[in-house]
Amino acid sequence: MRQLQDLPVSTAAAPSPTHDPADYRKALGCFATGVTVVTARHEGQDWAMTCNSFSSVSLEPRLVLWSIRRESGSHAAFTRSGGFTVSVLAQPQQALARQFASGPMAQRFAGVPVRRLASDRLRLEGVAAWFDCDLHQLVEAGDHHIVIGAVRDFGWSEEPALGFYRSKFGGFAAA
Numbered sequence: 027m028r029q030l031q032d033l034p035v036s037t038a039a040a041p042s043p044t045h046d047p048a049d050y051r052k053a054l055g056c057f058a059t060g061v062t063v064v065t066a067r068h069e070g071q072d073w074a075m076t077c078n079s080f081s082s083v084s085l086e087p088r089l090v091l092w093s094i095r096r097e098s099g100s101h102a103a104f105t106r107s108g109g110f111t112v113s114v115l116a117q118p119q120q121a122l123a124r125q126f127a128s129g130p131m132a133q134r135f136a137g138v139p140v141r142r143l144a145s146d147r148l149r150l151e152g153v154a155a156w157f158d159c160d161l162h163q164l165v166e167a168g169d170h171h172i173v174i175g176a177v178r179d180f181g182w183s184e185e186p187a188l189g190f191y192r193s194k195f196g197g198f199a200a201a
């Protein structure tokens with residue numbers, strides 16, 4: 027049987043000369059995702075940003091991941107504070123997806139109903155689901171860091187989730 031370490035691993039990160047970045051982004055945008063707001067508590071301040079790279083990694087133990095741009099102003103907060111909380115936005119929360127994607131931190135939280143967790147981090151109210159995580163591992167990956175968290179607490183509701191597809195927000199039609 028082939029062992030995991032025998033499997034070929036592509037380490038080449040050579041840029042493709044045949045595709046321009048905008049074209050590449052359009053291709054990536056064909057993969058529909060949900061939308062989350064990730065929060066952290068760092069040096070006495072609350073931090074938050076919109077994120078759609080969230081994904082489940084492992085059920086046992088419970089691990090999730092997302093990726094953060096190295097140049098992000100929130101990078102230190104999310105990589106050095108020891109944990110993060112993921113709020114999975116509900117369909118009526120599209121405005122929050124935009125609100126948490128830019129601007130000063132204090133303004134991002136303006137008027138947003140939140141709850142402070144035992145971890146001292148904030149989670150948004152009215153969300154489809156939330157995951158409060160201890161930082162488990164950081165992986166360098168190009169111009170991003172993959173942030174892996176161990177889920178210490180979570181919750182979910184019947185709220186339909188907000189979707190993101192081809193650069194537009196929307197909903198998911200039930201099958």
Ligand SMILES: Cc1cc2nc3c(=O)[nH]c(=O)nc-3n(C[C@H](O)[C@H](O)[C@H](O)COP(=O)(O)O)c2cc1C
Nearest residue numbers: 075076077078079093094095098099100126127128
């Ligand atoms: C729908 C959507 C999804 C996003 N997903 C990510 C993501 O997964 N990782 C990331 O680093 N930035 C992502 N961003 C961009 C960040 O939200 C934005 O750059 C960040 O809030 C800026 O925060 P800063 O001022 O702390 O750098 C996303 C933005 C939007 C609108």
